[in-house]
Amino acid sequence: MPGCPGAVSEEVVVVDVDTIRALVVARDRADLAALTGDSAVLAGGTWLFSEPQDHLERLVDITALGWPALTVTPAGVEIAATCTLAELEHAAWPARWSAAALFPQACRALVASYKIRRMATVGGNACLALPAGAVLAALVALDGLASVWCADGAERRIPMSRFVFGPGATALRPGEVLRSVFLESSKLRSRIAFRKIALAPLGRSGAVVMGRADLDGRCAITLSAATVRPIVLEFAGFPVVRELTATILGMDRDLWYDDPHGDPAWRRQMAVVLAREVVAELTEGRP
Numbered sequence: 001m002p003g004c005p006g007a008v009s010e011e012v013v014v015v016d017v018d019t020i021r022a023l024v025v026a027r028d029r030a031d032l033a034a035l036t037g038d039s040a041v042l043a044g045g046t047w048l049f050s051e052p053q054d055h056l057e058r059l060v061d062i063t064a065l066g067w068p069a070l071t072v073t074p075a076g077v078e079i080a081a082t083c084t085l086a087e088l089e090h091a092a093w094p095a096r097w098s099a100a101a102l103f104p105q106a107c108r109a110l111v112a113s114y115k116i117r118r119m120a121t122v123g124g125n126a127c128l129a130l131p132a133g134a135v136l137a138a139l140v141a142l143d144g145l146a147s148v149w150c151a152d153g154a155e156r157r158i159p160m161s162r163f164v165f166g167p168g169a170t171a172l173r174p175g176e177v178l179r180s181v182f183l184e185s186s187k188l189r190s191r192i193a194f195r196k197i198a199l200a201p202l203g204r205s206g207a208v209v210m211g212r213a214d215l216d217g218r219c220a221i222t223l224s225a226a227t228v229r230p231i232v233l234e235f236a237g238f239p240v241v242r243e244l245t246a247t248i249l250g251m252d253r254d255l256w257y258d259d260p261h262g263d264p265a266w267r268r269q270m271a272v273v274l275a276r277e278v279v280a281e282l283t284e285g286r287p
Contacts, residue, residue, distance in 0.1 A: 017048070017049060017052065017053045017056065019052075019053065019054055019055075019056055019057055020053075020056060020057060020058065020059055021057045021058065022057065022058045022059075023042075023058070023059050023061060024039075024058060024059070024060045024061065025061045025064050026060055026061060026062050026064060026065055027064050027065065028065070029065075029149065029153070031060070032060065032062075032149065032151075032175070032177055033151075033175075034058065034060050035060050035151070035174075035175045035177070036058070036175075037174065038055065038056060038057040038058060039056065039057065039058035039059065039060055040053070040056050040058075040059055040060070041059075041060055041062055041127075041177060042059040042060060042061045042062065042063075043061075043062055043063055043081065043082050043121040043123055043124050044084065044119040044120040044121040044124050045119065046116050046119050046120040046124065047120075047124060047128055062081070062082060062177065063082055065082070067080035067081070067082050067179070067180070068080060069082070069083035069084070069087045069088075070083060070087065070088075070091055072093075072094070074185065075184065075185055076182055076183050076184040076185045076187075076188065077093075077182070077183050077185075077188070078147075078180045078181070078182050079122055079139075079144075079180055079181045079182075079183070080122070080123075080179070080180050081121060081122060081123025081124075081126075081127075081177070081178045081179060081180055081181075082121050082122075082123060083121060083122045083123075084117065084118055084119065084120065084121055084122075085107045085110070085116075085117040085118075085120045085121070085122065085125070085135060086107075086117045086118045088103050088107060088122055088135070089103060089104045089107040089108070089117065090104075091103070093188075096188075096189055097185070097188035097189060098188075098189065098190070098191060098192070099142060099187060099188045099189065099190045099191070099192045099212065100188055101192060102138045102141065102142065102192045102194060102210060103135075103138060105134075105138075105194045106134040106135045106137065106138035106194075106210075107134070107135060109134035109196050109205055109208060110125075110132070110133075110134050110135070122135055122139075122181070123178045126139060126146070126160070126163065126164075126170075126178060126181070127170055127172065127178055128168065129163075129164040129165075129166070129167060129168050129169055129170050129229070130167060130168070131167055131224065131225050131226075131227065131228060131229070131257045131259075132204050132205050132208075132224075132225050132261075133224070134196075134205065134208055134224065134225070136160075136163075136164065136224070136230065137208060137210060137222055137224035137225070137230045138210065139160045139181050139183070140160045140161050140163075140164075140222055140224070140230040140232060141192075141210040141211075141212055141220065141222035141230070141232070142183050142187050142188065142190075142212065143159070143160070143161070143183070143184065143187045143212075143220070144159075144160035144181040144182065144183050145157050145158070145159055145160065145181065145182045145183075146158045146159070146160055146163050146178060146180075146181050147178075147179040147180045147181070147182065148171075148172065148176050148177070148178055148179060149176060149177045149178075149179050150173070150175070150176055151173070151174065151175030151176060155179070158171050160181060160230075161230070161232050164229040164230065165229065166228045166229055167228055167229075167257070186214070186215060187212070187214070189215060190212045190213055190214050190215065191212070191213040191282055192210065192211060192212050192213075192282075193210070193211040193277075193278040193279075193281040193282050194208075194209075194210050194211075194278070195208070195209045195210075195274035195275075195277050195278055196208045196209075196225075196274075197270050197274060198261070199261060199262060203261060204225075204261045205224075205225035205261070206225060206226065206261050206262035206266070206267055206270060207223070207225050207226035207262070207267050207270040207271050207274055208223075208224045208225040208226070208274075209221065209222070209223055209224075209271060209274040209275050209277075209278050210222040210224070210278070211275075211278035211279060211281070211282050213238070213282040217236075217237055218234065218235065218236060218237070219234070219235045219236075219237060219238050219239065219279070219282065220232055220233070220234050220235070221233040221235070221239075221244070221275050221278060221279070223248070223271050223275070225257070225267075226256060226257060226262065226267035226268065226270060226271045227251075227255050227256060227257055227267075227271075228254070228255055228256070228257050229255075231251070231255060233247055233248070233275075238279055238282065238283050239279060241276060241279075244272075244275055244276060244279060245272050245276070248268070248271055248272050248275060249268065249272065251268075256268050
């Protein structure tokens with residue numbers, strides 16, 4: 001029965017997604033074997049229940065696996081896929097981790113109420129691979145490393161910069177589950193800057209730019225929302241305006257996203273403007 005310790009439920013459930021016939025409550029890794037072609041992972045469910053899922057007949061709920069939302073060690077932090085956006089947004093971080101300020105900024109960049117942020121998960125935002133996925137972009141911007149549970153019981157690691165291929169497309173293979181994302185302490189001690197623009201005050205992001213200045217002097221600029229996937233531009237130091245502009249304008253045209261929230265040409269120009277502001281802010285804060 002649902003909610004019984006150690007049990008796996010195979011009962012018909014009634015949800016807005018009316019093709020669902022069974023719910024599996026995963027309580028250990030073996031229960032993830034229920035992830036077949038007609039099933040999907042359920043965590044927060046804020047997107048899953050928001051529109052028809054005609055190809056699905058079974059949901060595998062991973063929230064009962066008991067993963068700690070955030071595991072902080074001297075080496076860094078492991079963020080569980082089931083960590084909610086609210087937990088990430090309001091977490092108390094070590095004072096030296098100045099880059100953790102990027103998390104609340106990313107959470108607030110999403111068009112989502114506080115109620116949604118209490119349910120929506122970090123893993124969901126990453127695995128949906130939507131261009132406007134600001135938490136996904138923050139994990140990329142901070143050089144995160146994804147831990148993925150494979151269907152055969154193995155585990156593999158994927159840099160978050162290579163986790164997403166395009167809108168709705170990730171490196172996950174059939175039966176695989178995102179377990180967590182690890183961020184190194186050295187990256188969390190970096191200086192960061194954040195910029196966002198949208199066509200409407202409360203509209204979906206048209207362009208988001210995140211900057212990171214590392215302790216060794218390197219600089220990384222992450223473009224998202226304007227692009228089909230998060231794009232990281234790496235520089236040996238702070239790029240001058242001409243170099244930064246040329247790099248962004250020289251990107252492949254297919255990388256710029258096109259939807260009602262922004263024309264690709266506008267998004268590209270806004271990415272240039274915001275990236276310049278980000279670099280200017282990071283430059284002002286250097287020793």
